[in-house]
Amino acid sequence: MAEVFARMISLAMIAIFSQNAVFDRAFGVDVAIYASRKNHHIIGFTVATTVMTTLASAAAYPFDIMLLPTKYGYLFMPLIYVAIVSILYLIGLFVLWRAFPKVFYRVKQYAHLAVFNLAVFGALFLNYNFGKGFAGYVGYGFGTGIGFFLACFLLNIVHERFNSEKIPRMLRGYPITLIFIGIISLALNVLVGYMTEF
Amino acid sequence: MKNNNKSFSLDGLFRQNIVLVSGLVTAPIIIACTTLMHALVLSIGFFMISYLSILICRFIPSKIAYTFRIMLYALVAAALYIPTILFLNNIYPEAANQVMLYIELMAVNSLLFAKTESRFYLIPFGKMMIDVFVYIAGFAVVAFVVGFVRELLANGTLFGTEVCPAIMPAASSPFFGFILVGLLAALCRAVSERRKERKDG
DSSP: HHHHHHHHHHHHHIIITTOOOOHHOOOHHHHHHHTTSSSSHHHHHHHHHHHHHHHHHHHHHHHHHTTTTTTSSSHHHHHHHHHEEEEEEHHHHHHHHHHHHHHHHHHTTHHHHHHHHHHHHHHHHHHHHHSSSHHHHHHHHHHHHHHHHHHHHHHHHHHHHSSTTTTTTTTTTHHHHHHHHHHHHHHHHHHHHHOOOO | OOHHHHHHHHHHGGOOOOOTSSSOOHHIIIOOSSSSSHHHHHHHHHIIIIIIHHHHHHTSOSSSSSHHHHHHHHHHHHHHHHHHOOOOOOOOSHHHHTHHEEEEHHOOOHIIIIIHHHHHSSSSSHHHHHHHHHHHHHHHHHEEEEHHHHHHHHHHHHTTTEOOOOOOGGGGGGGHOOOOOOOOHHHHHHHHHHHHHHOOO
């Protein structure tokens, strides 16, 4: 039991720091930039993304085990992952609508952005390479969501400054944010000491 | 009127480029677009998945709730991934295998979710076909520029042919991708503003 838990934690750590969805693989950069604009968006986006990466990773595990070792199984994985995420998305919306109607009406306009983004699907596609076992899948999925939160939080801290008059007009906003993500990515690369193989 | 039509249809190439201006589809360019061959494979993959999905999804009735329409868009794109990857594996097996993750992820690209409802499906079908094509061409142009710079700096080659010594191996790393796309976005904005100022003044 302790071994399984340790495996979950170590894979979550890998997904948060050494293979951060945003800084290392650029998954969901557009959504992270959008979510980081407002403080209250960050919580909603990252909770939805983390719940989805964790649950979808768990749900995808049996399909990965069955299909990916076969010759043409990889062809159907995008379809299967979209179906899994869609079903979880509908269940999530239904639960919110029944249990927390106020929250439902507040988040329904952007819920799809938090769910149908590359951070969620990227975690599902990478699970087979890194997850290794059900606990690993759940740990990697959870870590991807937390890593996404970390990225949104860092982008939120600099958002106001990067959109201020202090930044030259041509770099203001999106361009300087990408350069900033690049510098954080460089720092993480140096820290981990490896190159991404996509 | 003629000018208006022209600038409208060329929006996606420069003024509303999906990589450099709106940042809707950045991941494949930043991470996977490290050579011109990758740029070619990603552009073909993006075209086959996004263009056909947007055309097919146009026929999904707007009476269906937005929540369900989004799922259908993603399902159509995921289904189109199958012929796309089979085709790419057939013509460029090595490059397709190297960037496969980012082709798989094109099934959920933001162009499909963000621009369809706000732009493409609000204009007539014929005009939409050109508009979507221009947006995808905008992606391809950036892919080739990024692929060119990174392949030259990191490997000293162009389409695998050696042209000079490799002066910056780190150019193929993700952080360089972010910085390069950030600088290109700034350049794109500067040129856009200069053009606008000239037009106004």
